[in-house]
Amino acid sequence: MPSCSYRLPALLLFLLLSLSAHAQKVIRIACVGNSITYGATLTNRDQDSYPAQLQRLLGTGYDVMNFGVSGRTLLRETTNPYTATDKYQEALKSNPNIVLIKLGTNDSRLPYRLKIDQFVGDYKTLIQSFKTLPTNPRIILLLPVASYLTDTTRQTDAAILKHIIPRIRQVAFEEKLELIDLHSLTVKDSLLFPDKLHPSVTGTTRIAKRLYEAITLKSQSDFDIFQKIKEPVTISSFYGYDCADFMFEGRNAKVVKPRVVATGKPWIWRARFWGHEPQTDIALLDRGFHLVYCDVAELFGNAEAISLWNKFYRSMHKAGLADKVCLEGLSRGGIYAYNWAIENPKKVACVYVDAPVLDLKSWPGGKGQSKGSPSDWEIFKKDYGLKSEEEALQFKGNPLDRIAEIVNGKFPMLHVVGDADDAVPVSENTEPFEKQVLALGGQITVIHKPGVNHHPHSLPNPTPIVDFILKATGQYVP
Known part of the structure; x- marks a missing residue:
């Protein structure tokens, strides 16, 4: 009996250390974005948003966190900047190992695109806020998906192609960051967008699969x-x-x-x-x-x-x-x-x-x-x-x-x-x-x-x- 009483704390200590080691191995992914990241218009966003589907694809070795907020812009001097949200602060505090940034779609609409010259600088500021985190996260920029809206005051594909995508590419070049082109994956496929702007479950599945490929890519550094x-x-x-x-x-x-x-x-x-x-x-x-x-x-x-x-x-x-x-x-x-x-x-x-x-x-x-x-x-x-x-x-x-x-x-x-x-x-x-x-x-x-x-x-x-x-x-x- 006495020997058992000594072994029990040792066993608990072993279990605690094992759990701690497991927690340290889990790769934390922060998904930063707007309504498309959030999963707007999906019947069950907790299951069908692309962050949720990415979690299922990656499995238990990853913790995919959805910090998407509907209607938000990357531009800081608007009525709806992403950086003014609680989710942004939560993303910074989440200790991410990987940050996926999918912003820019809403910046293509009026009146926001009138300030588009500030886009590159504001994007770099956002990136810097993640670069300085102690986890030194891998940061991946996502080009916006295609849009099928026709109202020229809104987020049309022409505006995204003209004002947003070239600037995100410029940021990626100057900051030496990874890019994933979600636009070409969704162009010429309007059936993926029931409301012309937000992807269906089929669309978010396509996005999640592409992100899974990028995150699990076997590489030589x-x-x-x-x-x-x-x-x-x-x-x-x-x-x-x-x-x-x-x-x-x-x-x-x-x-x-x-x-x-x-x-x-x-x-x-x-x-x-x-x-x-x-x-x-x-x-x-x-x-x-x-x-x-x-x-x-x-x-x-x-x-x-x-x-x-x-x-x-x-x-x-x-x-x-x-x-x-x-x-x-x-x-x-x-x-x-x-x-x-x-x-x-x-x-x-x-x-x-x-x-x-x-x-x-x-x-x-x-x-x-x-x-x-x-x-x-x-x-x-x-x-x-x-x-x-x-x-x-x-x-x-x-x-x-x-x-x-x-x-x-x-x-x-x-x-x-x-x-x-x-x-x-x-x-x-x-x-x-x-x-x-x-x-x-x-x-x-x-x-x-x-x-x-x-x-x-x-x-x-x-x-x-x-x-x-x-x-x-x-x-x-x-």
């Missing part, structure tokens, strides 16, 4: 590719991310680094038309990919272009990026991407091309349904040393001529095409390419856009493209 670039660089903002511009072998080159580097250091290589329809590039930067570019215009994927790209690949790989790269080619960029992939199949994770040129006789040649481009046709002939029209018409260096070699590379391919494309007709490019790839057992997916011409490229919501690339690189979260 000790890698900075800019330190590995030997050439002099100039740093600028690429939609809120740091972009290094430099000269490589006499050609313009760019490397954009993510705020958080995904494990394995995956990367996407834009072949042509830097910055055009960048939604896929931005979404992958959000997910820890690097984005690179080396200008080989206008060489139409000839031997000189391939040789230069080989050197650029070696430089990027030596700097630490993954063995295999995702190639991205818009329009004539398809020629560049596939020609390099043919020569380097083991270095290719996947190929994503958009309205791709696969037969130079179609474009720029204009020898079929396309009107072509006579000036570019002459450049193509010069690039390949073709001295006559007859030689050009016999040219067999197109991706469409080398499908067996492409299929032998065993990498997955994604094409996005506009079915009404009269510049690079699908019937002369992707359609015959797809048929032959499938006949040879290759891996190809084609997304058709009915009624769409050569432009616009990509998809407003790039999720299908992004998911394809994430799966090809082993980064996809089911």
Whole structure:
């Protein structure tokens, strides 16, 4: 009996220490925001708001706290500033390890947007109030979701795109903070917003899943590719991310680094038309990919272009990026991407091309349904040393001529095409390419856009493209 009386306090002490250790391991997440964070219009906001759904996805190792307040602005000099609320003070006192900030939607409406020039400064002040907390939290800025309101005095999508999103990207660039683009995830999907402004349960589920992916991303914190670039660089903002511009072998080159580097250091290589329809590039930067570019215009994927790209690949790989790269080619960029992939199949994770040129006789040649481009046709002939029209018409260096070699590379391919494309007709490019790839057992997916011409490229919501690339690189979260 006496020995038992001595063991009991020891057991209690052990249990208390275990509980204390468990409490210390729990990661606390403060969700700062307006009515969309709060869960306004949802029948059961305690279960269906995105913070509540995020809690269920993350499980017991996390404590997700909802500090959303309806109708509030990030701007401080309004009648409804978020910083004047009790919830803001509670968020500061919550000892967060992660802070998710989703403010800005209400700042886009009148009369608040008349003071929009104060937005950046006020946002930095808000960020600083969390940065100085003893927990030193990870701070993630969330771009506003899309809006489907039409009253121009209210929070229209046009106002959000013009006044709010560029400023949040500026803040992210200057403060070196993570970004998550919720706008592209919800654009062109009005059914997600029953009242045109607040997301339904389906919408909040989409938001929660994206935040879950970001929070649980396996990352490498000790890698900075800019330190590995030997050439002099100039740093600028690429939609809120740091972009290094430099000269490589006499050609313009760019490397954009993510705020958080995904494990394995995956990367996407834009072949042509830097910055055009960048939604896929931005979404992958959000997910820890690097984005690179080396200008080989206008060489139409000839031997000189391939040789230069080989050197650029070696430089990027030596700097630490993954063995295999995702190639991205818009329009004539398809020629560049596939020609390099043919020569380097083991270095290719996947190929994503958009309205791709696969037969130079179609474009720029204009020898079929396309009107072509006579000036570019002459450049193509010069690039390949073709001295006559007859030689050009016999040219067999197109991706469409080398499908067996492409299929032998065993990498997955994604094409996005506009079915009404009269510049690079699908019937002369992707359609015959797809048929032959499938006949040879290759891996190809084609997304058709009915009624769409050569432009616009990509998809407003790039999720299908992004998911394809994430799966090809082993980064996809089911």
